[in-house]
Amino acid sequence: MSHWEVVIGIETHTQLSTRSKIFSGASTAFGAAPNTQACAVDLALPGVLPVLNRGAVECAIRFGLAIGAEVAPKSVFARKNYFYPDLPKGYQISQFELPVVVGGSLTIQVGQGDKAYEKRVRLTRAHLEEDAGKSLHEDFHGKSGIDLNRAGTPLLEIVTEPDMASSAEAVAYAKALHALVRWIGICDGNMQEGSFRCDANVSVRRPGEPLGTRREIKNLNSFRFLQQAIDYEIQWQINEIEEGRKIQQATVLFDPDTGETRMMRSKEDAHDYRYFPDPDLLPLMISREWVERTKAAMPELPEAKKQRFMADYGLSAYDATALTAALDIADFYEAAVVAAGRNAAKPCANWVMVDLAGHLNKDEKELADSPVSAAQLGGLVARIADNTISNNIAKKVFEALWNGEGQTADEIIEKQGLKQITDTGAIEALIDEVLAANAAMVAEFKAGKEKAFNALVGQAMKATKGKANPQQVNELLKKKLS
Amino acid sequence: MSLTLPQVRRVAQLARIEISDAEAETTLGHLNGIFTLIEAMQAVDTNGIEPMAHAQDVAQRLREDRVSEENRREAMQAIAPETEAGLYLVPKVIE
Numbered sequence: 393m394s395h396w397e398v399v400i401g402i403e404t405h406t407q408l409s410t411r412s413k414i415f416s417g418a419s420t421a422f423g424a425a426p427n428t429q430a431c432a433v434d435l436a437l438p439g440v441l442p443v444l445n446r447g448a449v450e451c452a453i454r455f456g457l458a459i460g461a462e463v464a465p466k467s468v469f470a471r472k473n474y475f476y477p478d479l480p481k482g483y484q485i486s487q488f489e490l491p492v493v494v495g496g497s498l499t500i501q502v503g504q505g506d507k508a509y510e511k512r513v514r515l516t517r518a519h520l521e522e523d524a525g526k527s528l529h530e531d532f533h534g535k536s537g538i539d540l541n542r543a544g545t546p547l548l549e550i551v552t553e554p555d556m557a558s559s560a561e562a563v564a565y566a567k568a569l570h571a572l573v574r575w576i577g578i579c580d581g582n583m584q585e586g587s588f589r590c591d592a593n594v595s596v597r598r599p600g601e602p603l604g605t606r607r608e609i610k611n612l613n614s615f616r617f618l619q620q621a622i623d624y625e626i627q628w629q630i631n632e633i634e635e636g637r638k639i640q641q642a643t644v645l646f647d648p649d650t651g652e653t654r655m656m657r658s659k660e661d662a663h664d665y666r667y668f669p670d671p672d673l674l675p676l677m678i679s680r681e682w683v684e685r686t687k688a689a690m691p692e693l694p695e696a697k698k699q700r701f702m703a704d705y706g707l708s709a710y711d712a713t714a715l716t717a718a719l720d721i722a723d724f725y726e727a728a729v730v731a732a733g734r735n736a737a738k739p740c741a742n743w744v745m746v747d748l749a750g751h752l753n754k755d756e757k758e759l760a761d762s763p764v765s766a767a768q769l770g771g772l773v774a775r776i777a778d779n780t781i782s783n784n785i786a787k788k789v790f791e792a793l794w795n796g797e798g799q800t801a802d803e804i805i806e807k808q809g810l811k812q813i814t815d816t817g818a819i820e821a822l823i824d825e826v827l828a829a830n831a832a833m834v835a836e837f838k839a840g841k842e843k844a845f846n847a848l849v850g851q852a853m854k855a856t857k858g859k860a861n862p863q864q865v866n867e868l869l870k871k872k873l874s
Numbered sequence: 875m876s877l878t879l880p881q882v883r884r885v886a887q888l889a890r891i892e893i894s895d896a897e898a899e900t901t902l903g904h905l906n907g908i909f910t911l912i913e914a915m916q917a918v919d920t921n922g923i924e925p926m927a928h929a930q931d932v933a934q935r936l937r938e939d940r941v942s943e944e945n946r947r948e949a950m951q952a953i954a955p956e957t958e959a960g961l962y963l964v965p966k967v968i969e
Binding site for chain 2: 469
């Protein structure tokens with residue numbers, strides 16, 4: 393079988409979290425009744441002029457800083473001309489030759505376990521533009537219905553170099569970008585509502601050959617569709633070439649029902665957008681001071697936080713990556729560490745990633761709705777760290793906190809009498825009872841059966857209802873049996 | 875440089891303007907006249923001059939991110955040819 397190289401570049405439209413539109417004062421709130429948030433500017437009534445939203449520019453600056461790009465001191469808005477009823481002006485205001493963000497890169501983690509690797513995806517540019525409205529094609533007796541609420545919603549279109557070589561890398565990039573735009577608070581990342589949509593440019597070639605002809609898969613609004621669409625497209629292109637046909641440049645759509653991509657338009661029908669600078673808008677000038685001011689207000693970025701978690705808390709790269717997947721998780725973790733004490737940072741990581749994540753998952757809850765707060769979890773971990781309770785008992789306490797049976801771990805431990813028995817005398821008395829009741833096991837142990845010892849430890853723990861420190865039981869038992 | 879008839883038809887199609895063969899011929903003449911002007915401008919030496927995005931050398935003013943528009947759907951739709959359920963109705967388009 394001959395080998396193929398896959399080349400993927402991604403363009404992402406991220407809807408910026410501004411209150412008002414990019415060029416008008418209409419609201420961008422999602423879900424309003426049709427056309428109630430479409431003003432004269434959005435409708436392109438005669439005589440209106442666009443005025444740029446400072447908040448949208450601020451989002452672009454934040455993004456540029458987050459990916460180590462150049463924030464252009466001067467960028468220019470251009471008209472992208474095409475006709476469609478949900479674009480009343482007959483052109484979309486976008487940026488073409490001089491975008492607001494140039495260059496930068498994003499580091500992605502691909503795969504899991506031993507096969508995991510890191511990769512740097514270079515970004516070409518990011519530019520500001522307005523979204524179009526929505527066309528509804530059903531139920532209007534042969535006509536199309538137009539809702540212009542979305543028209544003029546600010547978008548940042550983020551374009552990569554063709555740096556990805558598999559659907560796994562493409563999805564890893566999309567996930568990393570999704571996490572980043574939410575982290576820096578410029579996009580809510582809601583994919584169902586269309587706040588984050590990806591177009592994938594896919595081509596294949598034999599190693600060493602020049603780039604193959606690409607086809608662009610439009611509007612993928614879930615990570616699963618992104619992966620399925622790319623995998624299908626790669627196989628389709630390879631089959632075409634192996635059967636002696638040439639790939640024609642085209643725009644395609646992914647059909648989630650069939651799992652296939654199908655042609656939307658060929659190169660011949662491709663739009664000729666006739667970009668030119670929009671005479672209604674002056675060049676956007678961004679001062680060094682504005683960039684510096686924005687930089688000072690930026691949260692610590694995921695990569696920096698990850699490195700700090702590893703250095704300060706002794707976490708593994710895997711744990712640090714998981715805990716910096718989203719800002720709310722990282723904040724929760726750090727708040728838990730504050731409550732538990734720094735020397736309990738490592739167990740805190742386990743509790744957040746295993747027990748808390750497991751419970752959230754099971755109850756289909758978001759972290760923001762967690763019944764157990766970071767302070768409560770930290771308080772619990774602190775009691776394991778100072779030997780007040782064992783890890784096993786802690787799981788019971790966590791369960792109780794989850795079910796709202798108490799305000800703090802201490803309260804539950806007190807109320808339910810879960811405090812670890814550390815009184816040697818008390819434990820010894822219990823062990824004596826266990827030894828007396830299990831004479832057969834004692835005999836087996838003395839005859840050289842090591843396994844019998846573990847069984848005795850088990851019996852002793854059972855007798856203490858799990859409240860004894862297993863290590864202490866172990867030692868005392870050893871002493872008694874020697 | 876001068877345009878060809880197929881190019882004129884392509885531009886007309888992009889602009890969604892229907893033109894007859896005779897109109898295409900006349901338009902070709904007009905456009906080529908404009909191109910002569912452009913050629914005269916192209917002949918000017920612009921080496922080392924930064925392209926301008928606007929005739930005036932001033933920067934874009936920005937507005938604060940604040941909702942300042944109210945819902946005026948009724949007034950807007952009063953002048954629309956056809957509406958239904960809050961939507962503007964247009965001839966069916968599916969791309």
